[in-house]
Amino acid sequence: MRALLAIALAPLLLGGCVFPAQPATGVELSWRFNEVADPSTDMQAAVVRTCAGALVGEVSVTVRDLDDASREHTTEVNCGTGFFSGDDLYIGTTEIYYELRPGTYALELLFADDNSGAPIRQITREIEVRAQIEPVQFEVELAPVGWALGLQNPDACQSASFNFRRADPERDVATPDPPALHGRESHHGLPLDGTQLACADIIPGLNLIDAVRGHYILAVEVDGTSCEYPVTLRTGNFQLDLDLAAPCGT
Numbered sequence: 001m002r003a004l005l006a007i008a009l010a011p012l013l014l015g016g017c018v019f020p021a022q023p024a025t026g027v028e029l030s031w032r033f034n035e036v037a038d039p040s041t042d043m044q045a046a047v048v049r050t051c052a053g054a055l056v057g058e059v060s061v062t063v064r065d066l067d068d069a070s071r072e073h074t075t076e077v078n079c080g081t082g083f084f085s086g087d088d089l090y091i092g093t094t095e096i097y098y099e100l101r102p103g104t105y106a107l108e109l110l111f112a113d114d115n116s117g118a119p120i121r122q123i124t125r126e127i128e129v130r131a132q133i134e135p136v137q138f139e140v141e142l143a144p145v146g147w148a149l150g151l152q153n154p155d156a157c158q159s160a161s162f163n164f165r166r167a168d169p170e171r172d173v174a175t176p177d178p179p180a181l182h183g184r185e186s187h188h189g190l191p192l193d194g195t196q197l198a199c200a201d202i203i204p205g206l207n208l209i210d211a212v213r214g215h216y217i218l219a220v221e222v223d224g225t226s227c228e229y230p231v232t233l234r235t236g237n238f239q240l241d242l243d244l245a246a247p248c249g250t
Contacts, residue, residue: 023131023132024099024133025099025100025101025102025129025130025131025132025133026097026098026099026100026129026133026134027063027097027098027100027105027107027127027129027133027134027135027136028096028097028098028133028134028135028136029061029082029096029097029098029107029109029136029137029138030082030083030084030096030135030136030137030138031059031079031082031083031084031109031137031138031139031140032048032049032083032084032085032137032138032139032140032174033048033049033050033051033053033054033056033140033141033142034046034047034048034049034139034140034141034142035047035048035049035142035212036141036142036143036144036212046175047173047175047178047179048085048173048174048175049142049172049173049174049212049214050080050083050171050172050173050174051079051080051083051114052114052171052172053166053171053172053173053174053214053215054111054140054142054212054213054214055113055114055115055120055213055214055215055232055234056079056111056112056113056114056120057078057079057112057113057114057115057117058076058077058078058079058112058117059076059077059078059079059082059109059110059111059112060074060075060076060108060109060110060112061074061075061076061077061082061096061107061108061109062074062075062106062107062108062109062110063098063100063105063106063107064105064106064107064108065103065104065105066103066104066105066106066126067103067104073098077096079111079114081095081096082095082096084137085174085175097133100129101129102129102130102131103128103129104126104127104128104129105126105127105128105129106124106125106126106127107124107125107126107127107136108122108123108124109122109123109124109138110122111123111140113234115234116234120213121140123138123140125138142212142213142214143212144210144211144212145210145211145212145213145233145234145235145236146208146209146210146236147208147209147211147231147233147236147237147238147239147240148206148207148208148209148238148239148240149162149186149190149206149207149209149218149239149240149242150205150206150207150239150240150241150242151190151202151203151204151205151207151242151244152204152241152242152243152244152245153204153243153244153245154199154200154202154203154204154244155199155200156199156244156245157199157222157223157244157245158198158199158223159196159197159198159199159222159223160196160197160199160202160220160221160222160223160244160247161191161194161195161196161197161220161221162190162191162192162194162218162219162220163192163193163194163218163219163220164181164184164192164193164209164211164216164217164218164219164231165180165181165216165217165219166178166181166214166215166216166217167214167215167216167217167230168215172214172215180193181211186207186208186209187207187208187209187210188203188207188208190202190207192209192218194219199222199244202244206239211233212233213233213234213235214232214233215230215231215232216230216231216232216233217229217230217231218231218240220242220247220248222244222247222248225247225248226248227247227248227249229242
């Protein structure tokens, strides 16, 4: 696959020049997605999200020769084709390879939402191609977005707990044994780590919560009754309202 891509792009990106007696020159691209730690907490090792975990589908890759504006090429690739976990920082990591003659180039990557196809992040980098294949890795930081948990009628229960977690760590996270989510409480101090609370201590209203885009589960237990709610964060406008008199619809 990588060899075919290089041959297909060579006439455009190399401008017809052939270097039969020289080794190949160009770039090999890869990327990964890092959860950004809450700066108010102790910093932990970066948690790497997969493409599925970051809700990224397609990636538009544009290679532009800065010495010749007419030489530009854009390729649409599946995010997984260029994903690397972080332990594979060497040539041969991915299939995203462009054969380029030595010179200065701009690389522009546009990451698209896996559901709507809307652009969610654009990164541009200038590179210098020399007499070798240059591995270029992109570290894409996933900043937290906000969502709201609305609680009603806390006077109708005795005890409650809320556990906010990643929906499917094996699918969504590439880091082995990832730590728990950062900042597992709301802006108003509501614990989201499964801590048992007296309902009399719960303040009704909206609790604002930060988490990076992705799939989550909010597990709720009220007076011994348990249920789970899916939470998918894309743009930060998600809100979940719970009536503690009947949190599981009963």
